[in-house]
Amino acid sequence: MSVLVFLENWDGKFKKLSFELVSYASKVAEMLGQQAIALSIGNVDASELEKLATYGADKVINIENDMIKAFDEQTYTSMIAEVAQKIGANVLVLANNNSGKALAPRLSVRLKAGIVSGVSKLPLSLSPFVVYKKVYSGKAFANVSIKTEIKILTLAQNSFEVVESPKTFVHEKLDIQPDGNLMKTRVKEVQKQSGKILITDADIVVSGGRGMKSPDNWAPLVELADLLGAATACSRPVSDEGWRSHDEHTGQTGKIIAPNLYFAIGISGATQHLAGVSSSKFIVAINTDKDAPIFEAAQYGIVGDALKVLPKLVEAVKEMKSK
Amino acid sequence: MKILVCISNVPDTTTKVKFVDDSKKLDVIGIQWVINPWDELALTRALELKDDASNGIQTVTVGHVGLISSDPTLRKALAIGADDAIRVNFESGDAYNIAAELAEAIRNENFDIILCGIESSDHNGSTVGGMLSEFLGYPSVTGVSSVKIEGGQLVITREIDGGKEILSVPTPFVAVVQKGIAKEPRIAAMRGIMMARTKPIKVVEPLAIESLTEVINYEMPKPRAACKYINADDAGQLISLLQNEAKVF
Ligand SMILES: Cc1cc2nc3c(=O)[nH]c(=O)nc-3n(C[C@H](O)[C@H](O)[C@H](O)COP(=O)(O)OP(=O)(O)OC[C@H]3O[C@@H](n4cnc5c(N)ncnc54)[C@H](O)[C@@H]3O)c2cc1C
Ligand SMILES: Cc1cc2nc3c(=O)[nH]c(=O)nc-3n(C[C@H](O)[C@H](O)[C@H](O)COP(=O)(O)OP(=O)(O)OC[C@H]3O[C@@H](n4cnc5c(N)ncnc54)[C@H](O)[C@@H]3O)c2cc1C
Numbered sequence: 001m002s003v004l005v006f007l008e009n010w011d012g013k014f015k016k017l018s019f020e021l022v023s024y025a026s027k028v029a030e031m032l033g034q035q036a037i038a039l040s041i042g043n044v045d046a047s048e049l050e051k052l053a054t055y056g057a058d059k060v061i062n063i064e065n066d067m068i069k070a071f072d073e074q075t076y077t078s079m080i081a082e083v084a085q086k087i088g089a090n091v092l093v094l095a096n097n098n099s100g101k102a103l104a105p106r107l108s109v110r111l112k113a114g115i116v117s118g119v120s121k122l123p124l125s126l127s128p129f130v131v132y133k134k135v136y137s138g139k140a141f142a143n144v145s146i147k148t149e150i151k152i153l154t155l156a157q158n159s160f161e162v163v164e165s166p167k168t169f170v171h172e173k174l175d176i177q178p179d180g181n182l183m184k185t186r187v188k189e190v191q192k193q194s195g196k197i198l199i200t201d202a203d204i205v206v207s208g209g210r211g212m213k214s215p216d217n218w219a220p221l222v223e224l225a226d227l228l229g230a231a232t233a234c235s236r237p238v239s240d241e242g243w244r245s246h247d248e249h250t251g252q253t254g255k256i257i258a259p260n261l262y263f264a265i266g267i268s269g270a271t272q273h274l275a276g277v278s279s280s281k282f283i284v285a286i287n288t289d290k291d292a293p294i295f296e297a298a299q300y301g302i303v304g305d306a307l308k309v310l311p312k313l314v315e316a317v318k319e320m321k322s323k
Numbered sequence: 324m325k326i327l328v329c330i331s332n333v334p335d336t337t338t339k340v341k342f343v344d345d346s347k348k349l350d351v352i353g354i355q356w357v358i359n360p361w362d363e364l365a366l367t368r369a370l371e372l373k374d375d376a377s378n379g380i381q382t383v384t385v386g387h388v389g390l391i392s393s394d395p396t397l398r399k400a401l402a403i404g405a406d407d408a409i410r411v412n413f414e415s416g417d418a419y420n421i422a423a424e425l426a427e428a429i430r431n432e433n434f435d436i437i438l439c440g441i442e443s444s445d446h447n448g449s450t451v452g453g454m455l456s457e458f459l460g461y462p463s464v465t466g467v468s469s470v471k472i473e474g475g476q477l478v479i480t481r482e483i484d485g486g487k488e489i490l491s492v493p494t495p496f497v498a499v500v501q502k503g504i505a506k507e508p509r510i511a512a513m514r515g516i517m518m519a520r521t522k523p524i525k526v527v528e529p530l531a532i533e534s535l536t537e538v539i540n541y542e543m544p545k546p547r548a549a550c551k552y553i554n555a556d557d558a559g560q561l562i563s564l565l566q567n568e569a570k571v572f
Binding site for chain 1 (some may be wrong): 338
């Protein structure tokens with residue numbers, strides 16, 4: 001019996017999310033007295049796979065095959081299910097991102113395994129197997145028990161500390177032939193923006209709302225973000241009005257994020273906005289209205305005009321960096 | 324072609340949630356029930372596709388697993404423009420039995436396109452769509468921001484990290500949709516509300532499939548530390564607090 005963690009790669013590379021997943025799986029395996037086995041599908045160099053051992057993978061399995069370049073949900077499900085059965089996995093760990101959201105539910109049906117998605121903590125108990133998850137978009141949490149022998153967990157991004165626990169790198173290449181008949185989705189075109197920090201990956205996010213008044217006022221906000229190596233984000237009306245691009249919209253109907261630090265600048269803090277950012281470790285609110293609900297969610301607040309405050313923050317960060 | 328839009332019936336997004344029975348159950352008193360926001364957008368997109376006759380969409384059906392108490396929400400969907408509804412008369416336990424019941428109820432209905440939302444705003448599972456596709460053995464695409472029909476062929480946009488992919492898919496298939504699928508949710512006009520009264524809601528008796536998970540109890544979030552205010556004139560002080568106290572950089 002073992003814990004199987006599935007790792008997606010981005011052009012052959014892993015990222016912080018991957019190491020969070022391996023760290024988490026390795027801790028769950030430790031609780032169960034089992035091995036954590038990492039599974040990678042696609043072309044990834046051995047040196048990159050070796051990193052997984054650093055974060056606690058007892059063994060790294062990879063499947064490489066030219067047929068599996070495109071992410072076809074049925075094909076991937078079949079391959080992961082085959083590995084899970086082969087190694088006798090009783091816990092599967094995936095990311096709670098779009099790929100995990102595609103694969104985990106299919107695996108749940110395939111393996112008749114109960115699933116809890118978006119977990120942020122280690123299981124509270126093993127028998128019964130109880131995990132803690134966010135519900136009602138962060139307005140509450142639930143302790144959920146999984147009743148089946150095989151369990152599937154998807155881990156919320158940025159919720160579990162990356163911890164090194166180096167293991168000897170044990171690498172196994174598995175030759176699993178995907179079933180060509182299953183591959184029904186065809187990728188016609190890929191459009192990628194490069195160089196931009198993804199909001200979902202960023203440790204710091206600087207976000208602006210309608211209180212920024214006009215799209216022309218964004219320069220100091222962007223400068224602050226650049227200085228901090230942060231991603232920029234916005235509230236829904238800001239993207240609806242075309243002040244900022246749609247992929248910056250955070251909240252219930254946009255991106256759900258959990259950075260270490262979230263700046264909410266000229267954002268009132270509507271419940272649908274908070275639904276996307278309430279898992280941030282720290283929230284800074286800058287708002288002219290001292291009664292704005294965002295201050296209830298924030299740990300640090302400045303009551304004032306964003307357009308006057310932002311340049312001061314930019315100066316202070318420059319000063320901090322010069323030291 | 325026939326489209327099915329799967330609908331989750333959820334508390335209005337501004338609801339302050341409370342729990343009863345030793346925190347085992349949601350306190351439903353006073354809750355305003357609505358169509359899950361993603362499903363409302365999915366329905367809007369389905370109706371847009373149907374509006375253009377060249378797409379050849381015959382019907383847009385909404386599917387739901389829930390008790391009769393969900394009917395007002397289904398009527399709203401019919402008022403917005405869905406042609407009919409299918410409700411599996413079942414008090415759901417978890418996403419697994421919802422998807423299983425739904426799959427059995429629609430298996431022989433020959434829907435070509437099934438739309439599910441990426442997340443239901445109550446249990447935040449993001450699992451019903453994927454499970455439904457697996458039960459039906461249909462291909463699926465998750466994270467869909469656009470569904471178009473070009474020359475009788477489905478063209479799908481999937482959001483990926485830092486970009487998008489344009490895909491072609493066969494029917495029948497399941498799209499799990501997210502931001503971008505439609506701009507603004509369509510609202511019911513008076514005529515739609517009148518017409519909805521006579522549109523059919525087909526009630527299917529459940530197989531009573533067991534759930535695989537169980538909520539033991541709910542908890543409210545731990546109250547956050549009170550906000551620490553920094554004077555706007557010394558805004559720079561915030562940066563040193565973030566550095567030395569919060570230690571975020
Ligand atoms: C189903 C549904 C889903 C939704 N999903 C989302 C979502 O995903 N994300 C989202 O963001 N919203 C969402 N909304 C909309 C949400 O309800 C709010 O309308 C929205 O978040 C408000 O955006 P805002 O804070 O930028 O603007 P406002 O609410 O207009 O707030 C502007 C704030 O700026 C302050 N301000 C004004 N001038 C200044 C200044 N000079 N300096 C500093 N502060 C200033 C004001 O005091 C105010 O607090 C959703 C709504 C619904 C019904
Ligand atoms: C009073 C009450 C108590 C409940 N208690 C529980 C509970 O204890 N545990 C639990 O897991 N669930 C419970 N539910 C069910 C809950 O409402 C959800 O429908 C269900 O859990 C699926 O949520 P999810 O977050 O997993 O869905 P997701 O997988 O996030 O939903 C994604 C998409 O699937 C479709 N979908 C979701 N639900 C349905 C549905 N019912 N019918 C048709 N399509 C649907 C929609 O398209 C939705 O956008 C309860 C519901 C009520 C009203």
